Amino acid sequence: MEIRFFHLADIHIGKCYSTHCLSHDHAESRRNETWGTFARICGKAKEEAVDFILIAGDLFDSHYCSLQDLLGVSEMFASLSPTPVYMIAGNHDPLGEKSVYHWVKWPKNVTLFSSQQFEKIELEEKKLNIWGKSWNLKEDHESCKLPGITSDTKNLLLHHGDLDQEGSLYANLSSQTLQEQVFDYVALGHIHRPKIFKNFTGAYAGSPEPLDFGEFGEHGYMDVRITDSDTEIEFVSESSRKFVALQIEVAATDSVLTLASKIRSQTKDLQPDQDFFKITVEGYWEGQFELAASQLMALLQPEFYDLAILDKTKPDLNVERLEQVYGDSAIGRYIRTIQSSDLEETVQKEALYVGLEALLKGKNR
Ligand SMILES: [Mn+2]
Structure with missing residues (x-):
């Protein structure tokens, strides 16, 4: 007999996105996207008549979820009936006395x-x-x-916590023991990027919708089939948007237009009109980068769904002029020492920048 189920985890319904580099409007709509994707996956489970749904913790983000969120999920679960839902509470929605799980009545199939x-x-x-x-x-x-x-029955394990993180604060489980106690499937929650394990039969489902820029890549859920001989685990990508963080290297002589085309060429095979982008600009830049950044934003914003530009540039120093002005002092000697060294060009530049910054600060005191 084949047993088929969907394994989900870390949906974090209610999560507040306002501090995650997203524009204000999108931080709001992101909450609904999370909810929508979750409901879509559950609907698919019913449509495809799977045997049940597993939710491995952090269905809710207790801090921010509302009564409306709870009622919505409870109602949606009832609509899945008779498909059963088995779930555990995670560290973001624990089952203490004041737990959000106590706010509503759960339907019989849950x-x-x-x-x-x-x-x-x-x-x-x-x-x-x-x-x-x-x-x-x-x-x-x-x-x-x-x-x-x-071994006379099949066994599934639902667990929310870390794996092989000695000393972890999050209910650590060792994969060694999972190799010794052979479960037909271990449905894990807590880590938000999906991962299927090879040394035991199990997976982190990951969040159906990624929550921030650390959670790059594909997101969705696990579609699992247990047969008499083995377990098949298939990751299904389902998120409506991705988070993409990129680095762009500038040259001091780049114009804003050059920078824009550098960014366009790095994103041309991606989905800028669809996903969240955070672009960190690095390298040496003549003058203040802030003005250039706002011009860049004006140029690129129409092409991007949600774009944030982070400035990690360093001012391009006028070394020649500094050498003339401070020729006989420690600053002049420092410049000549570094420039006549056989350091690689980028290392030389970095050394000049760090050293001169310290020496010039001392001068101005
Ligand atoms: Mn979580």
Whole structure:
């Protein structure tokens, strides 16, 4: 008998994006996109008649989610009936007394694991045990002990936490023990980029929609099939937008137009009209970069859905002039020493910049 299910995690419904480099409007609409993608995946699960849905923690972002968010999810789950949903609470939506999970009534097809120790739900007709445990607090320093399992049934494990991070504050699990206790699938949550493991059968589903620029790449969920002989895990990309962070190297003599075309050529095979972009500009620049950055924004904004330009440029020093003015002082000697050294050109420039900055600051005191 084949058992098929969707594994999701870290949806973070309600999350506030205003501090994540996004424009104000998009920070607002991003909340709805997160919700929309989650509802779309759940709808697909019903349409494709999977056996159940697993949610491995952090369905909500407790800090920011509203009663409306909770009611919406509960109603959506009810609409999936009879497809069952099995879920655990994570560190961002723990099951303490004031947990957001207590705000609403959950429909009959939803099971939330309530214990802080692994407990099982037996699906007799499928000869399957689903093991799970929920978070009660925001930190859990203890390494996790796995339940003992036998091979006369199939076993799934739902867990929200770190993997192989000794000393972690987030319910660490060791992959060594997962190799010893053979589960048919380990559905992990907590790490927001999806990852399928090779040394045991399991995966981090990752967030269906990425939450910030650290969460680059594809995002979605895992479509899992357990047969009598093995487990097939397929990652399905589903996010409506990606986060893309790029670095652009400037030359001191670049014009704003040159910079714009450098950026265009680096993004031409990507989806600037669709995704969130953060472009860090590095290198030496004559004068203040701020003005150039606002001109750049004016040029590029119409082509981008959401663009942020970060200035990491360094002022291009007029070394020749400094050498004339400070010729006999430590500054002049420093310039000549560096320039006559056999350092590589970029290293020479860096040394001149760092050294002169320190020496000139001293002069002005
Ligand atoms: Mn999370």
